[in-house]
Amino acid sequence: MTLSNRSSSSRSRRDTRLVAAVATAALGSSAIFVLIVGFLLKESWPALSTIGPARFLFDPAWRPTEGLFGLAPMLSASLAASVGAVILATPLGVASAIFCRHYAPPPIGWIHRWSMTLLSGVPSVVIGLWGLTAIVPLIGRFEPPGASLLAGILILTVMITPTIALTSGAALDSLPDAYGRGAVALGLSREATLAHVLLPAARGGVAAGILLAAARALGETMAIVMVSGNVVQAPLSLFDPVRMLTANIALEMAYATGSHRASLFVSGLILTALVIALAAAAWRLSGDRCHG
Numbered sequence: 001m002t003l004s005n006r007s008s009s010s011r012s013r014r015d016t017r018l019v020a021a022v023a024t025a026a027l028g029s030s031a032i033f034v035l036i037v038g039f040l041l042k043e044s045w046p047a048l049s050t051i052g053p054a055r056f057l058f059d060p061a062w063r064p065t066e067g068l069f070g071l072a073p074m075l076s077a078s079l080a081a082s083v084g085a086v087i088l089a090t091p092l093g094v095a096s097a098i099f100c101r102h103y104a105p106p107p108i109g110w111i112h113r114w115s116m117t118l119l120s121g122v123p124s125v126v127i128g129l130w131g132l133t134a135i136v137p138l139i140g141r142f143e144p145p146g147a148s149l150l151a152g153i154l155i156l157t158v159m160i161t162p163t164i165a166l167t168s169g170a171a172l173d174s175l176p177d178a179y180g181r182g183a184v185a186l187g188l189s190r191e192a193t194l195a196h197v198l199l200p201a202a203r204g205g206v207a208a209g210i211l212l213a214a215a216r217a218l219g220e221t222m223a224i225v226m227v228s229g230n231v232v233q234a235p236l237s238l239f240d241p242v243r244m245l246t247a248n249i250a251l252e253m254a255y256a257t258g259s260h261r262a263s264l265f266v267s268g269l270i271l272t273a274l275v276i277a278l279a280a281a282a283w284r285l286s287g288d289r290c291h292g
Contacts (some may be wrong), residue, residue: 040269047262056266062232064260071267073234077242078271080235081149081224085156090210092157093164098194100165101172104117113169120162128223131155134261136227143239146228147229150238155223160213167209171202211282215275221246245271 047056051069059070096116100109134152140146179201184192199206221244230239230251243251245267253264 015238018053031097032251037272040265040272044262044265044269045261047266051263055086055279056263064256064263069259069263070272071245071263073232073262074243074248074267075270076234077149077152077228078218078244081152081156081228081242081244082214084149084153084238085160086210086214088153088157089161089164089213092210093161093213094168094199094206096161096165097168097172100169102194113166116162116165119158120166124159124220124223125226127155128161128226131158131223131227133241139239143172145229147227147241148239149228149235149242152224152228152242152244153238155227156217156220159220159223160217162208163213163216164206167212168202168206171205171209172198174205175201196275211278211285215278215282218271218274218278219246221250225250 048070055069056071057075058072059068061068062070062074096112100112104112131151131154134147135151138146139148139151157264175198180193180195183197188197194199207279224244225247228244228247230247232243232248233240235242249264249267253261256264
């Protein structure tokens, strides 16, 4: 066998081992996800079979010791906080990505991207501590007690803005240079190029990042526990103290038993279903962008 043949055979074996390793890791990740969903179904089944799904939505309150299992107030609070945070974080994140890539001088753009990356990795308990000592007292000056849905929305906004900024920036960076050059050749200004060429072309990636950020907001726990007030009620205003589904699981799982414990797993199953739906929508949008 010649030297070139031996080298080609060696590369082929390395490629085969790499493919096998990647396939094993991918299958392992999928198996873990399936096991988690199966575990949630198994643990929540006693409540689903004996209490019934309808009562989790229509019971008038959450008092498991009295046989009331209404999750609707906490579900509505979770959705309201997540939607509010996405509404605030989307323009901030997209504007951040545009500023970094099209307006900021290179050193400032690099520092800003680095800051966004660091902020995305700050532990949620640290952001929650900041919210508890800064945001909550500030809101309390205008509308006591301060711990409220609004505080939760603001904290979640801080937590998900970097996700939207980084994914939007990646979507803009992935566009072919020909898009920008063609717009300039047509005489479009930088603002018109962004509004009518680059952002529409990157909308799939931007939308996917927004949906992934919404999924993170839905799943956040510690920071929300610290700033939202933890009162089980449907929010009627931004200043109402509320309890999210994630916070309810964290606060009650340690002592819950029987149907109470199984009902908390139902909460986890609902959150998982919502996150799966958002992730699937993000994947679909990302796929559409790639194929387009």
